[in-house]
Amino acid sequence: MRKIGKWLDKRLYYVFTVPTIIFVLGMVLFPIIYTFVLSFHSWRMSANIPWEFIGLENYASLFGDTRFPLAVFRTFLFAAIALIIEVILGVAIALFLNRSFWGKNIVKTAFLLPMVATPVAIGMVWKLIYEPNIGILNSVIRGMGGPKIDWLGDSAIAIYSLIGVDIWQWTPFVMLIVLAGLTSIPMDCYESAMIDGATRWQTTRKITLPLLRPTIFTAILLRLIDVLKTFDIIYSMTQGGPGYSTETMNILSFRQAFEFMQFGQSGATLIIFFVIVLGIAALTIKLKSRVEVDF
Amino acid sequence: MGDRIVGSKKSKMIRKISFFIIIIFILVVVLFPFVWMLLASFKKNADILNVDKMFDFIPTLKNYISVFIDYSFLKPIFNSFLISFAATVIALFLGLPAAYAIGRARMHLFSGIILMIRIVPAISFLVPWYLIFTKLKLTGTYTSLIVCHLIVSLPMIIWIMMPYFESIPKELEEAAKIDGASNFGTFMKIMIPLSTPGVLTSGILTFIFSWNNFMFALILCSSKTTTLPIAIYQFISYSNVDWGGIMAASVVITLPIILISFFLQRHIITGLTAGAVKG
Numbered sequence: 001m002r003k004i005g006k007w008l009d010k011r012l013y014y015v016f017t018v019p020t021i022i023f024v025l026g027m028v029l030f031p032i033i034y035t036f037v038l039s040f041h042s043w044r045m046s047a048n049i050p051w052e053f054i055g056l057e058n059y060a061s062l063f064g065d066t067r068f069p070l071a072v073f074r075t076f077l078f079a080a081i082a083l084i085i086e087v088i089l090g091v092a093i094a095l096f097l098n099r100s101f102w103g104k105n106i107v108k109t110a111f112l113l114p115m116v117a118t119p120v121a122i123g124m125v126w127k128l129i130y131e132p133n134i135g136i137l138n139s140v141i142r143g144m145g146g147p148k149i150d151w152l153g154d155s156a157i158a159i160y161s162l163i164g165v166d167i168w169q170w171t172p173f174v175m176l177i178v179l180a181g182l183t184s185i186p187m188d189c190y191e192s193a194m195i196d197g198a199t200r201w202q203t204t205r206k207i208t209l210p211l212l213r214p215t216i217f218t219a220i221l222l223r224l225i226d227v228l229k230t231f232d233i234i235y236s237m238t239q240g241g242p243g244y245s246t247e248t249m250n251i252l253s254f255r256q257a258f259e260f261m262q263f264g265q266s267g268a269t270l271i272i273f274f275v276i277v278l279g280i281a282a283l284t285i286k287l288k289s290r291v292e293v294d295f
Numbered sequence: 296m297g298d299r300i301v302g303s304k305k306s307k308m309i310r311k312i313s314f315f316i317i318i319i320f321i322l323v324v325v326l327f328p329f330v331w332m333l334l335a336s337f338k339k340n341a342d343i344l345n346v347d348k349m350f351d352f353i354p355t356l357k358n359y360i361s362v363f364i365d366y367s368f369l370k371p372i373f374n375s376f377l378i379s380f381a382a383t384v385i386a387l388f389l390g391l392p393a394a395y396a397i398g399r400a401r402m403h404l405f406s407g408i409i410l411m412i413r414i415v416p417a418i419s420f421l422v423p424w425y426l427i428f429t430k431l432k433l434t435g436t437y438t439s440l441i442v443c444h445l446i447v448s449l450p451m452i453i454w455i456m457m458p459y460f461e462s463i464p465k466e467l468e469e470a471a472k473i474d475g476a477s478n479f480g481t482f483m484k485i486m487i488p489l490s491t492p493g494v495l496t497s498g499i500l501t502f503i504f505s506w507n508n509f510m511f512a513l514i515l516c517s518s519k520t521t522t523l524p525i526a527i528y529q530f531i532s533y534s535n536v537d538w539g540g541i542m543a544a545s546v547v548i549t550l551p552i553i554l555i556s557f558f559l560q561r562h563i564i565t566g567l568t569a570g571a572v573k574g
Contacts, residue, residue, distance in 0.1 A: 012478040013400040016392035020449065021405075023389065027446055028412055031423035038423070093321065107318060109560045110325050116552050116563060117329070118507045120524040121545035124531070125332045128343075128538055136331065139346050172325065177568045229416045232509045236528055250418055257422045258514055270419040281414045 032274070039267035051264075058268035067244055068252065068269065072276075074159060075248040079227045082166045087220060089167070090174025091212070095204060097175075098182045108179075111172035119169075119232035126165045127152065127237050152238055155245035162246055165233050170226075174219045181215030182208070214288070221284045228277050249273040332549070335542040343538045358543035366540065368547060370519075371526040375548075378437060378522060379505035382444035386501055387494065389445075390452030395486060397453065398460040406457060412450045417510060420446060425514050435517025443511045448501040455500065455566055459493035460486060492562070499559055500566035503552055523548045 008015050039058055041051040062068040097107065114122070129135050130151035138148055151161040185208065193203050231250045234240065240247035240255055247255070253273060257266035335343055337354040362368045397405050424443060425434065433439045463486060471481045487494070509524040516525055527548060530541045556563055 006477075009477045009479050012482070013396040013402075016396035017402070017405065019389050020393040020453070023445065023449065024408060024412070027424075027442070028415075028420065031420045031427075032415075034423040034427075035419055096317070101314070101318075105560065107322065108564065109557060110322055112556050112560060112563055112567075113329060113553060114325060115567065116503050116507075116556055117549045118524055118527075118545075118552065120507075120509050120527050121332070121549050122328065124527060124541050124545050125328045125335075127531075128335060128542070129328065129331060134344050134346055134538075136349060139349065168324070168328070173567065176564055180564070180568055225414050229418075231418065232507075232524075235513075236509065250416060253418055253422070254510075257425075263422060263426065266422055270416075270422060273416055274419045277416055278411070278414060 035267045035270050035274075038264055039271050040264075041267075042264045044261050044263070054264070058264050059272075061265065062268055062272070067247070070244065071247045071249050071252040072272075074246070075228060075250070075276075078159065078163055078166070078230065078248055079224065081160075082163050082170070082227050083220065083223055085167050086171045086174050086223060087216065089171045090219065091178050091216060093171070094175045094178035094182060095208065097179060108176070111175060114169045115173055120236045122165070122169060123233050123236035126168075126233075130161055153242055155242045158238055158242060159246045162234055162237060165237070166227065166230060169233070170223060174223060177219040177222070178212060178215055181212055185211050217284075217288045221281070221288055224284060225277070225281055228280065249276070329549070329553075332542050332545050335538060336546045338539055340537065340539045358539040359547075361537075361540055362543045362547060366526065366530075366544070368523075368526060368544065371521045371523045372547070374437075374516075374520050375506055375523040378440050378444060378520075379502050381437070381441045382448050382505045383498055383502045385441065386445055386448035386452045387498055390449050390497075391456060391487070391494065392482070393449075394453040394456035395460045395482060398457045406453075409450045409453050412446065413454065417446065421510065421514060428515065434515055435520055437520055439515050440512060440520060440522070443515060444505045444508060447504055447508070451501050451504065452497045455497040456490070456493055459490050463489050495559070496562040496566040499555060499562055503555065503563075506548075506552065 038051075040053060040055060042054045042057070043051045097104070129137050132138055132148055132150045132153065135151070137151065141147070141149065149157070152158050189207050189211070190203055193207055198206070229250055230248065231254070234246055234248065234251055235254070238246045240251040244252075249269065250273065253266045253269040256262045256269060334350075336358055337356070338352050339355050339357065342352040396402070397409075421443075424439075428434045428439045467485055467489070468481050471485050472478075476484065507524065508522070509528070512520075512522040512525045513528070516522055521529075523544075527541065527544045530537060530544065
């Protein structure tokens with residue numbers, strides 16, 4: 001018994017990782033292979049009807065109408081607009097807050113709330129705020145003599161309303177990362193600039209922002225990974241509607257599988273989605289290492 | 296000369312005041328939805344529907360009573376707590392040793408795989424899981440939900456703890472080993488106690504993410520294992536939207552998270568930005 005114990009202890013690193021390896025194989029690798037195989041079959045969740053091999057038909061039919069291409073487009077549209085605004089606002093607010101003042105910790109805690117609060121609850125409140133007849137947003141607009149806007153019911157603007165919620169929710173994330181990055185910039189960088197008579201704006205542009213570049217890039221990477229996969233806010237507020245107007249790839253694959261029981265079709269969407277997200281992440285990580293080499 | 300000093304004092308004052316005005320404006324934008332949630336949860340539905348009574352209303356506890364009695368929210372609260380707690384504990388149990396081994400033995404491939412799991416959309420696991428769990432007759436059970444939550448929790452714990460363990464000097468471990476401690480003993484008696492703040496950080500964060508999880512439960516829970524996000528979501532499927540009830544339910548689900556955030560702010564920020572800022 002003690003011998004076994006000693007033998008195990010010598011190989012502790014492996015003993016420690018084996019459970020996780022088994023978990024990863026069973027819960028990650030196997031499902032991905034399963035989905036891959038499924039995407040070449042037609043199957044509608046019935047015990048009596050076996051899987052039917054149909055080759056690339058699931059993939060072909062995705063491009064047969066505009067629903068899938070539009071979902072891909074919307075995924076990128078959502079990600080791009082949300083990301084750009086979140087980064088600009090987040091960096092600006094972080095630079096603005098980068099001084100010591102009374103109540104700084106309270107402000108930081110407040111910024112934490114939108115990201116940690118339950119997304120479904122957030123979605124519900126925003127639904128009430130956006131509500132065309134009784135929502136406060138339209139009341140304010142009406143008070144200023146503006147028109148009545150159906151924020152979530154109008155298929156032309158629903159997706160932008162959702163992007164708005166994402167910006168509200170995640171700008172603080174960028175801000176907190178940048179704020180943390182700012183504290184790691186050594187003070188003497190500024191001191192020599194001050195002696196040379198640089199203004200605040202000049203030091204920000206010439207010293208702070210370049211030194212922050214790796215931090216900002218990390219924030220973009222982390223945000224990008226998540227924004228492409230936004231699900232809770234969209235599904236709890238519009239379920240992809242009205243029509244298909246807020247359907248991103250995530251929502252589309254979910255609806256294909258669990259609303260229409262087209263598991264083969266959903267598998268094909270998932271595989272494409274999977275490849276796109278991994279591809280973009282890999283590209284960003286590569287770009288990031290280039291930025292870091294610069295320093 | 297004196298004028299200039301007074302002038303600069305004045306402009307300093309103006310700058311200070313405008314700084315605080317901007318901060319208050321930002322805070323209002325950030326906090327408004329929460330305030331609105333809280334206000335609406337104390338309104339009668341008639342007051343919510345009446346635009347003139349946005350701020351002028353008589354508060355009522357009716358919504359909270361109906362949340363707990365008519366919608367029997369105690370069960371989902373229990374379910375959410377049980378699932379999040381179990382997922383967090385299991386993830387810590389598996390993840391801490393793994394993070395330590397990956398960090399110390401420098402298994403780059405492994406840490407790459409952990410990162411990949413974080414990148415891959417969780418929904419690409421959900422479809423096969425659903426089919427497999429259906430075959431095993433496990434849909435709607437706590438087991439299936441806890442196992443699925445691990446796919447988020449476990450990588451998160453490993454991701455946060457890897458750099459944490461690496462930052463603890465190796466000399467401490469070596470000293471223990473010279474004193475005759477086994478590798479396992481060193482891990483338990485030196486590494487774990489030294490990394491308590493990290494364990495706390497990763498534990499809180501995985502708990503919050505489990506607590507908030509919507510997508511897995513949407514597919515895998517049954518009426519007996521309904522979690523809080525699903526319970527709230529089901530409110531809007533009724534034809535007559537009970538806004539007061541929804542807002543009270545939203546307060547119930549967000550309150551624990553807000554309390555945790557107030558007391559453990561620094562931990563949550565560290566955890567959320569883990570790996571983002573190095574040195």
